[in-house]
Amino acid sequence: MSLGYIKTNALNHKTVHIVGKLPLAPMHCDERKYLIDGLQLITIMEKTSSDSLPLTVNSSEKHETVCIFGTGDFGRSLGLKMLQCGYSIVFGSRNPHMSSLLPSGAEVLSYSEAAQKSDVIIITVHREHYDFLTELIEVLNGKILVDVSNNLKINQYPESNAEYLAQLVPGARVVKAFNTISAWALQSGALDASRQVFVCGNDSKAKQRVMDIVRTLGLTPLDQGSLMAAKEIENYPLQLFPLWKFPFYLSAVLCAFLFFYCVIREVIYPYVHEKKDSTFRMAISIPNRVFPIAALTLLALVYLPGVIAAILQLYRGTKYRRFPDWLDHWMLCRKQLGLIALGFAFLHVIYTLVIPIRYYVRWMSRNMTITQATTKKENPFSTSTAWLNDSYISLGILGFFLFVLLGITSLPSVSNTVNWREFRFVQSKLGYLTLILCTAHTLVYGGKRFLSPSILRWYLPSAYVIALIIPCTVLVSKFILILPCIDRTLTRIRQGWERNSKSSKSALNGKTDI
Amino acid sequence: MSLGYIKTNALNHKTVHIVGKLPLAPMHCDERKYLIDGLQLITIMEKTSSDSLPLTVNSSEKHETVCIFGTGDFGRSLGLKMLQCGYSIVFGSRNPHMSSLLPSGAEVLSYSEAAQKSDVIIITVHREHYDFLTELIEVLNGKILVDVSNNLKINQYPESNAEYLAQLVPGARVVKAFNTISAWALQSGALDASRQVFVCGNDSKAKQRVMDIVRTLGLTPLDQGSLMAAKEIENYPLQLFPLWKFPFYLSAVLCAFLFFYCVIREVIYPYVHEKKDSTFRMAISIPNRVFPIAALTLLALVYLPGVIAAILQLYRGTKYRRFPDWLDHWMLCRKQLGLIALGFAFLHVIYTLVIPIRYYVRWMSRNMTITQATTKKENPFSTSTAWLNDSYISLGILGFFLFVLLGITSLPSVSNTVNWREFRFVQSKLGYLTLILCTAHTLVYGGKRFLSPSILRWYLPSAYVIALIIPCTVLVSKFILILPCIDRTLTRIRQGWERNSKSSKSALNGKTDI
Amino acid sequence: MSLGYIKTNALNHKTVHIVGKLPLAPMHCDERKYLIDGLQLITIMEKTSSDSLPLTVNSSEKHETVCIFGTGDFGRSLGLKMLQCGYSIVFGSRNPHMSSLLPSGAEVLSYSEAAQKSDVIIITVHREHYDFLTELIEVLNGKILVDVSNNLKINQYPESNAEYLAQLVPGARVVKAFNTISAWALQSGALDASRQVFVCGNDSKAKQRVMDIVRTLGLTPLDQGSLMAAKEIENYPLQLFPLWKFPFYLSAVLCAFLFFYCVIREVIYPYVHEKKDSTFRMAISIPNRVFPIAALTLLALVYLPGVIAAILQLYRGTKYRRFPDWLDHWMLCRKQLGLIALGFAFLHVIYTLVIPIRYYVRWMSRNMTITQATTKKENPFSTSTAWLNDSYISLGILGFFLFVLLGITSLPSVSNTVNWREFRFVQSKLGYLTLILCTAHTLVYGGKRFLSPSILRWYLPSAYVIALIIPCTVLVSKFILILPCIDRTLTRIRQGWERNSKSSKSALNGKTDI
């Protein structure tokens, strides 16, 4: 340890307890105040040294020296942050003299020298360059190596980077951490998604120490178990809403199809037959046909796989066989399907509520009134029309209300507070009720028009007729499934009973089915 | 350990690291890919064996053997899942030869033989059949017994199942876990409410080991402390929204009452007096009277218990005496009351916004215009009516806005990020502001009509008059309570001062009241 | 230990297992049932003693004796609660005989006597009175001291109370805890914000023990690391939405300005020029001008700092220099700005949707119809007006929809489940899309009117013209920044490259930019 370093380090220690005294942002150590500039640090230190206490020196002396391998973007950012939180930092670098960019207060040594300074070594080097570590095997023996690396693609290598590191340096205790944090997040400390640090490792002492560092930096460590979890942790930051992809594309295709269907019926058809320019309908009227249909269809598609699964279980007579892949996948993305359906329902509601504000609607209504006034035609009040009209509106509102409830319970913090039974109650029972209400809303809306052939244009039925196919199928099948005789068999299967097994115990008596 | 077993086990080990290499779902071990079928496992193994590494064998060897007692639904599901996550499983069974249904790769032995194979024994047997364990007391000595059992009713037995188990096998270290997870959730791994596993136990080492298993299975362990918590953990999955029951029934009764009240005034009365068929009003008009009244009344009922509690504390001169049971219970379900009120308010808003779309309203408005046009009656603009009308709408909107804010802050993840002072600020201060705005909305809506006796029908006042009783009472009482003289006494009482205590220190000076 | 005490304690032990048997509220020990009254306790005990089991005595004997220093409000509440959870409590007090107010079952001794009874001592005394502890240094040696104190002001003292305590009693192991819980919350156990207890300390064993106590009381301990975090933990309960202050005041000023601007143009101007009384516009029409403008401006202000930061980084050629303070602060409160903007947008939506219900609007529309009917003037349908009108409504709805999405992803529980990339995708990409949609909504709304000079009143342009300045600036600047040539440099800078550094490696090849 050079004398120069001792000075810097001492200076740094003093800084630490100042930082410890003036936290402003909701973080354990305020990284925002003393960035990089060594002189600035000293100034502040002298300003507050009057109230320095013996104890604080002690408390900061507790902080150990940590070694960081690699002086790239992430190494620098992490080193700076750790310095500010009271750690002494020793960088290991291929070129220990190129230290101009490094945070002041840190020492830079060669890799092997640096490794000797500390028990904990953070490897901020890309996996591709890990080879040089094999030369350090001896000095790294027993040390805690923290692997922070990410890859460019999901499952790029057969084994995770951390496992690869553990294999390269068998004597070391490898811990995976920090890979979900970006260099920028460490520097700016602002955005929200960045606080969680997944940690895993086979040595629980080593893991604990890394988790303590994470905590001191103001981040939230999450213990993910053994090093086997590293693969997943490494894939995590590369994902972009994987479960949303299928529902998203499905609904995009559905919307596009419905949009063109409606354009044909409501824009092209009138143009061809009556030379009427209805293109403006594409801004509100047609979206307001597409969205409710998409919402209802997607909602039905949420409950369809459950029905199929039940039929499959009944048919197979056991629940201990895997569903086909497509069904499995479909069941896994029901939440996402449901939430997209909710989005469409929300849009439908607003598009409906703006109807009376639209120029077209106001113009129509005024014209009708004037025509009626001038022609003096009677327009008697029809109670049945009022009933029909009010009913479908009311059904729609109630359906939407339950829909929103479903959405709220699927917020992670809400679903975490309910137990299994409650979750099933809301998602399954209320979910079906929502489906029933929304289907009824569409049925009553269609009303008597279903029967009249005049709704066909170029043999195309009105769009909401299409909307009803899947929901009605689902509801009818579900209705059959809950008939007592069928339901009883299904319940037994779900409790572990198997039709083809000779030794199947009638396990029904007195079981809690959660 | 039989030779056959060793083979299966080895096979299983190999499988494990393959599973470890290809995780797809966000779980530590992907249980979806290799269900049950032993042959399938081998196929996959051979496909990927090309990239097998020496290290992986090591890493999976770290996984211990776990014993599962009972080969029922839950035992099988858990065993399969654990096998997939790299554990070696030994089942204990009354009938070790009936192994056809069991996941391949697991060994099945008698209970006593199986117990010898492992330190950790998971008891997937119903509590009623625990007796056989007394015979195994010796072999179970010092072992970790995991109790997973649930009951059929809340508080079915005087002591929790886990405590009962600890008592049966005094030498064992009992840990409660897994009871909130259903067998199906383990197999399908899809639904959300299922990830949390409450763990409790008196031996913290044992608890740690079980929590590690939980984590490896991709679930979230939550340490709940000592075995005393087992009772609660066992009751948890049996609950169905216990705190929502009272608010729910209350609001159901309230709505039913208001509905009939309005039907009498607005449907039956006109029918009797004018032979007018207004039944269609039951679909929208009457609900849109019931919902706002229910919302306002429930909102007032949220703040009423606080007022009563304050009066009680003032009267008693101390805060160290329990409130009567009914008040206690009422105060505990205020959140639920408030959220139901918010639901009604939401419905009221949408029911109001659809007004101009309704056939009845459009028909009325058209008719009025035509009548006016033909009779050429003047209809001068009344600024005061415009003021009144716009004011109550504006008050309502602002009230609803704050209402929604209250709702958002009561989301668990939001309320966890605010401190006590902030929570009180929002819930108490903004809550009262909401109540004031909503009451004012109703008052201004009623406007001058309150004074006219014509609003009585069959001596029944208009429904919104009823709506105002409780809110006004609450607001007036609260206003009295915050008069400086009364408030001062109350503040002192809340800081621990007692009127009747001689030694009461004037504890007011310089205290933080959070 | 006096004989009297032993008896009380024994009684208490029995109570404990009863409490353990009858939990009703979702807490580990039900504090609601047995408040204060010793006699009541006995009654209940005898009622249920029939089913008492040998084991329960054992299990409660495991609970240790805890000492509480100070018999004030907090000490009493905590003691009572701990008694109910099975702990034996010894109070330390200046005046051990004034025990009338104390929970029955607890012993009261002098400070030094009490300290000898237990390893864990909770100091419920104000920091100002800590001096007496210096006299007890010897007896406190090696003990766990729990500091629960709060201050009156943020950063009142140079070092935290807990660190001060550690300095006063150097031999003790100090743990900070419980300060976020109020005495009332302990007694009533009802409100939500109160469950989290931040714990910190340098001795991890001591911390673990305190966390166990916290858990047993039914609260949620959160490990915050070493004692350095105490300062922040102590400041936490004193904060009142610190990050919301600036956004709140900014938007208040903005609203006030816009309100007066609109009043001048829309109320005073018509009054002066046409003697028309339009004051009623202040209830809805003017707010509905103010809110959307405020929403759009604030939304633009969310994205402006990012643009400024990028320009600054480009200009400086490095990302390793701190932004000026104002920019830093601005960037930290973007979330709050965005959520307030969302609030205004929400209000704008509802204020717009109620338009057709307003008396003024209905009156206007009726009058126009009648005028048209009587004058028999033609009013031909204009497709271009319909297009314009429908487009800006549709743009507005879609913008609002994305706005709500942004709001939902900023819920803590949702943002915790997305990774960095996903969060950036939603917040940055969808955020800009929202800004574009909302700006377009305003532009199309203005339509051709921008060009006509008639919109000037007293040389004041219409308010929405003002609304467009900042959004358009932001969008144009952002557009320039994403031009490939500029974007490339910026990306390099963000990956750690520095323009002025000679040793700057071209670090672009193969990097994961998260």
Ligand SMILES: Cc1cc2nc3c(=O)[nH]c(=O)nc-3n(C[C@H](O)[C@H](O)[C@H](O)COP(=O)(O)OP(=O)(O)OC[C@H]3O[C@@H](n4cnc5c(N)ncnc54)[C@H](O)[C@@H]3O)c2cc1C
């Ligand atoms: C707005 C909205 C939000 C949503 N949010 C979520 C969410 O957050 N999380 C979520 O998971 N879903 C969510 N969904 C989707 C949906 O509501 C749920 O998946 C719902 O539980 C499906 O109910 P179900 O009865 O069809 O299916 P399930 O209850 O899953 O049953 C489907 C099939 O699985 C089999 N099965 C079920 N239980 C057992 C058992 N015990 N043993 C053996 N086999 C069994 C049966 O064959 C059954 O038919 C949401 C939907 C919407 C509309």
Ligand SMILES: Cc1cc2nc3c(=O)[nH]c(=O)nc-3n(C[C@H](O)[C@H](O)[C@H](O)COP(=O)(O)OP(=O)(O)OC[C@H]3O[C@@H](n4cnc5c(N)ncnc54)[C@H](O)[C@@H]3O)c2cc1C
């Ligand atoms: C939409 C909505 C959502 C809601 N969400 C929630 C929620 O998530 N969680 C929740 O708890 N409530 C919730 N509520 C209910 C309600 O807003 C809160 O309970 C609110 O805090 C009640 O305020 P208060 O001032 O009446 O009662 P409190 O502040 O609880 O006071 C009630 C009485 O308790 C006594 N008291 C209070 N403080 C002390 C003290 N320090 N010392 C001694 N005695 C004291 C006094 O007698 C006081 O009058 C919600 C309400 C609504 C409408």
Ligand SMILES: Cc1cc2nc3c(=O)[nH]c(=O)nc-3n(C[C@H](O)[C@H](O)[C@H](O)COP(=O)(O)OP(=O)(O)OC[C@H]3O[C@@H](n4cnc5c(N)ncnc54)[C@H](O)[C@@H]3O)c2cc1C
């Ligand atoms: C309704 C609503 C809710 C919101 N909720 C949240 C929320 O919960 N949390 C939140 O944080 N914000 C929230 N916001 C604010 C806003 O959406 C986000 O801050 C958003 O990420 C800003 O995007 P940006 O592209 O302007 O800024 P950023 O992505 O932060 O970029 C700003 C500047 O920082 C610099 N920079 C960024 N990344 C790097 C890097 N990797 N390396 C070097 N320099 C870099 C660049 O100079 C860049 O121009 C919310 C906004 C709204 C409207």
Ligand SMILES: NC(=O)c1ccc[n+]([C@@H]2O[C@H](COP(=O)([O-])OP(=O)(O)OC[C@H]3O[C@@H](n4cnc5c(N)ncnc54)[C@H](OP(=O)(O)O)[C@@H]3O)[C@@H](O)[C@H]2O)c1
């Ligand atoms: N940047 C982020 O936001 C971020 C976030 C999470 C994780 N990570 C991970 O952190 C690691 C480093 O990322 P980075 O962005 O800091 O990368 P970088 O800027 O390219 O730095 C890599 C460093 O590795 C060192 N190194 C050692 N041997 C090397 C060799 N043969 N060739 C090149 N460099 C060598 C170099 O330091 P010396 O010159 O001093 O030897 C170099 O500065 C990566 O594994 C990355 O996945 C980065």
Ligand SMILES: NC(=O)c1ccc[n+]([C@@H]2O[C@H](COP(=O)([O-])OP(=O)(O)OC[C@H]3O[C@@H](n4cnc5c(N)ncnc54)[C@H](OP(=O)(O)O)[C@@H]3O)[C@@H](O)[C@H]2O)c1
């Ligand atoms: N099913 C769930 O979803 C679920 C969820 C959480 C918790 N649990 C709990 O898990 C435990 C097992 O539930 P389960 O659904 O698996 O029950 P199950 O299907 O009825 O199986 C119970 C098993 O217990 C064994 N057993 C031992 N002695 C017995 C006896 N005298 N009589 C009958 N069986 C005896 C049997 O295995 P052998 O024949 O091999 O001896 C039997 O298979 C219960 O405590 C339950 O509360 C279940």
Ligand SMILES: NC(=O)c1ccc[n+]([C@@H]2O[C@H](COP(=O)([O-])OP(=O)(O)OC[C@H]3O[C@@H](n4cnc5c(N)ncnc54)[C@H](OP(=O)(O)O)[C@@H]3O)[C@@H](O)[C@H]2O)c1
């Ligand atoms: N009240 C709350 O809601 C709350 C919440 C969180 C944290 N706290 C913290 O808990 C601590 C106690 O608060 P509190 O509300 O219980 O205060 P309090 O009612 O004023 O009680 C303070 C106690 O300190 C003891 N004490 C010892 N030396 C003293 C001295 N020289 N002068 C006065 N009292 C002395 C007294 O007990 P003896 O007479 O028995 O000696 C007195 O009862 C404070 O640090 C506070 O910040 C309170």
